Amino acid sequence: MTQLWNYEAWNKALGHHFFRPEFAGEDVFLATDRHVLHEVSGLEEAEAEESFLSSVRSVCGNGSRDITGWGRQSLLRAQRGGPEWRPFCCALLCFQVYVAFQMENVEGEKTAANYWGTMNELLGFGLKSNYPKGLTGELHQSLWRDCMERWANDRAYHGESLGHLVLPPLDCPGHRHIVLPLSQALLRREDSLRLYRFFHDQDLRPGESLEAATLADRLETGKPDLATHAKRVLADPLRREAALGQLVRLLEEWDGSCPERTKKSPYFMWMRFSKKRPERLQAGIARVGPDELEDKRGAGLEELLKAECRLDEIVYRPLDRSMRLLVRNDSLGCYLEQRYAGPEQELLLLLAGHRQNDVTSLLRHARIGFESLDVDLPKNWRLYWLETPKKLPGLPFFEPRRLSVRPVGGLKLRPGVWMAGAGPAIRISGEALPRVGWLDRQLIDIEAGEIRHPCLSRPGRHQLVIPGRGVRACFQVEEAEELGRFGAPLWKPNEPGWPAQNPGEAEAPAYLLGLQVVGPWPARPMPLPPTTWEKAEPKSVVSTPPANEPAVEAPEQKAPAVTETSPIPKTVDNRQALVVRLLVSLRRGVPLVSTSELLEGSRSDHALVRTLSLRLMGQQKETDP
C-alpha cells in the first residue's frame, strides 16, 4: 500500500535533496523524475510517483479544497526560516519539471499545448491545453524567479552554501514560461525507448554497469537517434554530466528488450575461484539483478567458452568471444564477467589461443604483473589472474575512470555474506573520488574514498549507490545462525607426566571433546577412603568434558580392569579384594603372583602396585614361548 506523504513532507524531502551543503558552489537543477522520487522517499518508484502526484493534487489539483494553492505557495515566499528551511513552492516546481519528464513528442503539437496539457492531465483537470486552474503566467514567473531563484541564489542570505539554481535568462528565446521547467529537465521518459535501441545497437548488455565517460564516448561514435530535447540536454555542458548519470542508470535498469529488435541475452558469466584451491573452480551464468545475481546456474567451462550455454531458451552470448574478463565482486562472492576493469581490481582473464600473446604482451608492456594459472580448461584456452594498479594504463579492456568499490575487513560467514556486528568497510578507488553517496537511501559523506558506517554491521542487505558513476553495490550482513561441525582434539594421559593434546589420534570420537583426560592416568594415586573403594568406579580424570552426546553418555569411559591408577586399599580385606581382581585378570592371560607380595606393608601403596605390575609383566614375558 502506498505510504501517504503529504505535500509538506515532499516539499521538505525534495528541498533537502536538491539543495544541500555538498552542492555549495555547484549548479543545481531540479531534475525530478520517478527515480529521484524513489531516492528521496525510499518508496518503490511507482508508489513514490503516486504518492507525489496525490500530494500535489491535494494542493492545486482538481478536487483540492483550495485551488489557489499556487498563489498561496507564492505568497509564502517572504518567509525565511533557518538553514533547514526550504521554500514552500519547491515541490510544486519539482512537479513542473516532472511534467516535462512525462511529456511525449506529438507531431504537429505545439510545445506549450503539450506541456500544459500533460500538466492538466496529471492534476486531474482533463485534456486542456491552457494553464491549470489557479496558475497564471505572472504567478508562474513569480514562483520561479522571485521565490525560488532569489532564495537559492541569494548570497546575502546563505551565501550559495546549498548550491546555485541555474535558470535561463529573461531574454531567452522560446516560450518564456515553459522554458523554465524544461531547462531543469534532463532526459525524458520518451527518450528511454530511443536509448534502449541505442544500447541494443551498441551490443550493450542488460544490467551492465559502465562508467559515464565510456557511455559518452559511445554516444559520440554511435550517433543515436535522439529527440531534440535530449540532444539539447546532452550538448548543454551544465546538464550533460547529470544526463549521463541518468543514462548509466537507464542501462542498469534495461531488461534487454527493444521494439523491432531481438531481445539481448541478459546473462553474464560468473566464476568462483581460489588460487589456493584451483581444483574447486566453479562457473556458470546468471543475470545481474538490482541487488544480486538472479537465475544463477552452474555450467561447464567448455560449454561456457564455446558459448553454447542457455537458460530459458535464451543463449548466453559472451561480451567477447575470444576473451572473458571476470572482475572479482566481493559483494556477490564471485568473479563476474565485465567489458572493462577498473583500478585496484582482481581479474581473471580467460584467453583463447590467438589472443594470449596479444593480451599478455600488452600487460607486460604496461608493466602489470599477471599469473598463468594451471587449471583444467578446454583446448587452446588459458586462465590468467592479475590485480590492476591504482593508475590504469590505456589498454582496451581498462576503464581508468571507473570507480571500483571493494568491501574490506569484517568477518565473512561465506562468500559475499558478512557477520552481523563485524560488517565490512567500503573502499572506493578510481579517478575523481565521489564525496557523497547513498547508503541504504541515506546520504553519507565519503572521506578519502572510504566508508565506515555502523549500518554496515547490522543484519540485512545494504545498498551503496553513487549517482552518475554506475556504482550500485550490495552487501549482505547476517547473524551467525549455524554452528560448524565440531571434531576437536582431546587430552590424553602422558605417563608419568603432564597430559598432552591428542597424541596420535587422527579423529577424536564425538563424545570426547575438549579438555578431557582419559585412560589409565594419573600415575599419582587418588586418595579415597577405604569404605568407598568397593563401590568406587574406575576413576578417570575429567575436567571439562563437553560433548555432542547426551550428558549421561558423555562422561562414561571404558576403564581398564586393573590398572596402576586404581586406588590402593589399605586394609587387609581390601588387599584381598585386589587379589581377587588380579585373579580375575588371570583369565585374560596374566599369570598368578604370590599374595604374600600384597601383604608386605613396608612399601607405599603406589610403589607396591607398580612392583606388582612389573612382576606380572616380567612373568608374562618368561611364560611366553
Add this chain to the structure above:
Amino acid sequence: MNDTAADLALYWLSHRAEVSDLAMRQLARKLFPEESTSRTYWQLTDGLQVLGHLEWNQLRQRWCTLAPYALKSSQGEALLCGARLPGWRPVLEQAVGLQLEAQYRDRGPQRWVTEEVPETCGKLAIPIFPERGLELLKALPELPMAVTSLTQDTPPTSGQWERLSPRGSWEKVAGLVLTDGLYRRSDYTHQDHVLKVDGVCRKARSREDKALCWWYQQSRQRPMKIVYERRRTVLLLPYVPGGRLPLVAERALCARSGLLPHPESRRYKAYSNLDVDHAEQLARILCCSLEVR
C-alpha cells in the same frame, strides 16, 4: 550488554568450527585493526582456550572450537563453554535466566551463566557436566615429574641462545656450553625451547610444554609463593612477564569462575571464586609455597 570483539570472534569461530592459524591471525587483525596483531592474536587465543571455548589441534595444525557444553558448579549455576551463537542469548534468557558478565578489559568473551540448570540448557540441548577442575588439579603431577616426560634431545651444537632469567626475561648466552636452565634460540630460526636439567637436554615444543618448563625453571631459580585470600576467595599468582600457567591447570582454575584472571597490584594475577584446595593443589604442582590469609 553489547557484544565485544572477543564475542564476535567466538561467534565466528563457532560458525566455522575450525580455522587455520593464519585465519586466526587475520581474525585478530580485523577485530583489532589499530593494535599489534601479534599481541591481540595471543590474547584472543589464550582467552578462548583458558575459558574452554577453543583448542589447538596439533595434528591438523588448526584451531578448533569446542562443541557447546555447560559446566554445573557446586552453587547450582551452569557456565556455558564451547561454541555459541548470538541467537542463543534470547533463548537462554527466557528459558534458564541467562546472566552475562564482561571479562576483564573485554579480553575474552562474556561469561554466560544460567541460574537454572535443567538437564540440558533450554531448547538448545546443550549437555551439562559437573565442574571437576579440582579433581583435575589433584590428578596432575608435580612439575619435576611432568618435565621428565618431555622428549630428550641432543645438546645444541649451533646457533645463538638465550637463557630464561629469574626476572622472567631472556638473556643472551655466549657460546654453546649451556648450564642447566631453559633456553630458546635468539634468532628464532625454530621455536623449540630446550630445558637442561642435570646435564640432560629436553625439548619443549608445544605451548603446554613451554609453560611447564617455564614454571619449572622459575621455581628452581627463585622461591615463589602463591597467596590465597579466604575472605575474597581469590588465588593470587605471582605475575612475571611471559609466565603463562600450563593450559590444563589454568583451565581447571577458570572453569570454576568462568572469568579470566585480572591483574592485582602489578605483582599478582588474581583468579576469583576458588577454594583453598585449588590453591593447595596449584602450590603442589608448581612446587611453590602457599600463604593463606
